[in-house]
Amino acid sequence: MAGHDFEENAERWRVRPHKKLHLADIDPRSKAGAPGNKAVTSGIVEGLVTQLGEWQTRLWAEGQRSVLMVLQAMDAGGKDGTIRKVFTGVNPQGVRVASFKAPTPDELAHDFLWRIHQQAPADGELGVFNRSHYEDVLIVRVNELAPEKVWRARYEHIRAFEENLAAAGTTVVKFFLHISPDEQAERLQARLDDPTKRWKFAAADLDVRKHWNAYQAAYEEAITETSTKTAPWYVIPADRKWYRNWAILQVLLAHMERLDPQFPPEEDGLEGLKVV
Ligand code: ATP
Ligand code: MG
Secondary structure, eight states: OOTHHHHHHHHTTBOOTTOOOOGGGSOTTOOTTOSSSHHHHHHHHHHHHHHHHHHHHHHHHHOSOEEEEEEEESTTSSHHHHHHHHTTTSOGGGEEEEEOOSOOHHHHTSOTTHHHHTTSOOTTOEEEEESOGGGGGTHHHHTTSSOHHHHHHHHHHHHHHHHHHHHTTEEEEEEEEEOOHHHHHHHHHHHHHOTTTGGGOOHHHHHHHHTHHHHHHHHHHHHHHHOOSSSOEEEEEOSSHHHHHHHHHHHHHHHHHHHOOOOOOOOTTOTTOOOO
């Protein structure tokens, strides 16, 4: 697949800065632009996973810049599955996954970005945020954990924070895995019905589900407010896992190609040298 295709495909899901996002207009079951059916696309995904691994080797070898992938979704939206699939070709040494749960008392005693910043990827690393600082304008808003004045001011703080990361050499790429309420119901039910999946089920997920519309509104506003040129959001139709994986890889590979990390220059005198 020619290089510019990644870039072109990624545009399909990118949220343009200053354009109001309407999630209801995006079909979570979409398979628009897919190279084929499930079997064909899944086959292609295998090759893309390998390509991502190759880019990550270069990023690590170059050791000058980093990439941060932010993953947000409703419960059972597929964050874990995405991480498992997309990074199978990547050397674990160069990846740092941070999962953000409800803050501890110590974390709560600091500003909301304190715990986040500590997990930002270092030079050469590919960082993944499984949930993120966006929870502080999502669940915090819906559950009224902070007054509106407080969470609303965070859009500005988030934009500045991500600008700062970018200025330090981190490419910030943000994904919202967009699933339908029906798909969520099916996946939560599957977690309940299958004893090997039940550990993933939290009774609290059902309470969150009751606030579906409030969360969609919170996501719409948060994404609209923070999809910038430096740190774009991508809304990925995610009811079909094979399409979701393919789409995310298109976006990541587009960014990797643009970054184009290089192996460091060779030391002199290595050519023809024999190890004895
Ligand atoms: P899964 O999708 O597999 O259930 P998960 O990401 O939901 O995984 P959990 O341990 O079930 O993982 O949930 C983490 C919880 O922590 C979520 O409900 C999330 O909203 C909450 N959380 C994360 N950050 C914050 C925050 N800053 N303030 C309050 N709650 C938060
Ligand atoms: Mg959960």
